[in-house]
Amino acid sequence: MPPFHLAIPVDDLEQAAAFYEGVLECPRGRSAERWIDYDFFGHQLVVHRTDGGGVRGTNPVDGDEVPIPHFGVVLAWEQFDEVEAKLRGARVAFLIEPTVRFEGEPGEQRTMFLLDPAGNALEFKTFRDPGQLFAS
Numbered sequence: 636m637p638p639f640h641l642a643i644p645v646d647d648l649e650q651a652a653a654f655y656e657g658v659l660e661c662p663r664g665r666s667a668e669r670w671i672d673y674d675f676f677g678h679q680l681v682v683h684r685t686d687g688g689g690v691r692g693t694n695p696v697d698g699d700e701v702p703i704p705h706f707g708v709v710l711a712w713e714q715f716d717e718v719e720a721k722l723r724g725a726r727v728a729f730l731i732e733p734t735v736r737f738e739g740e741p742g743e744q745r746t747m748f749l750l751d752p753a754g755n756a757l758e759f760k761t762f763r764d765p766g767q768l769f770a771s
Contacts, residue, residue, distance in 0.1 A: 638678040641706055644685040645753035651682040654752050658725040659718070676708045682753075697736045702748060707758030709768060715745055715761035722749065730756065741770035 645651040648671060655661045655673050661680070664672030669684040693700035710718060719733050731748040744767070746760040762768055 640679040640681070641675075642681040642683055643706070643751075643753075643755050645682045645751070645755070646684070646686065647752065648682065648684050650752035655680070655682065658721055658727065660721065676710065676714075678708065699731050699734075699736075699748075701758075702730060702750075702756035705748065705756035705758050707760065709765075710759055710761045711765075712745075712761050712763055715759060718759055719747060722747075742767050 648669070652663070652671060655671075655675070656663055659675075661673040661675050664674060664679070666672065671682050673680045673682070692703045694703055695701070715733075722729075727749050729747055729749050731746070733745060733747040735743065736746050737743050742762075744760050744762050746758060748756060748758050750756055
């Protein structure tokens with residue numbers, strides 16, 4: 636699958652850098668006065684200094700209120716554990732604690748939600764069987 640490109644609003648580039656580079660250890664790419672490119676687990680994430688953004692609502696999914704909008708990445712099983720450990724080590728608060736969703740059903744997955752410093756909602760998920768990503 637080819638990498639995606641996503642641009643998100645942030646209100647403070649230094650806070651964004653501390654989170655994406657410092658906590659998640661995403662390599663920095665190009666940058667300018669009002670934006671920074673990151674290698675977000677093999678995808679291009681661009682944080683743009685602007686006003687606005689953040690969570691606008693929620694949708695119920697398997698007993699949790701999932702923030703809308705949100706973005707994220709599907710990780711390998713072991714990589715999910717590594718990212719969770721980084722987040723816990725940095726004392727990042729979870730919107731939805733790491734949990735198993737759709738247990739025993741098609742598409743069973745581990746997932747966690749959090750906010751970046753600008754209030755953008757992120758989801759990290761993993762499947763023990765990656766072939767279940769689009770299972771119905």
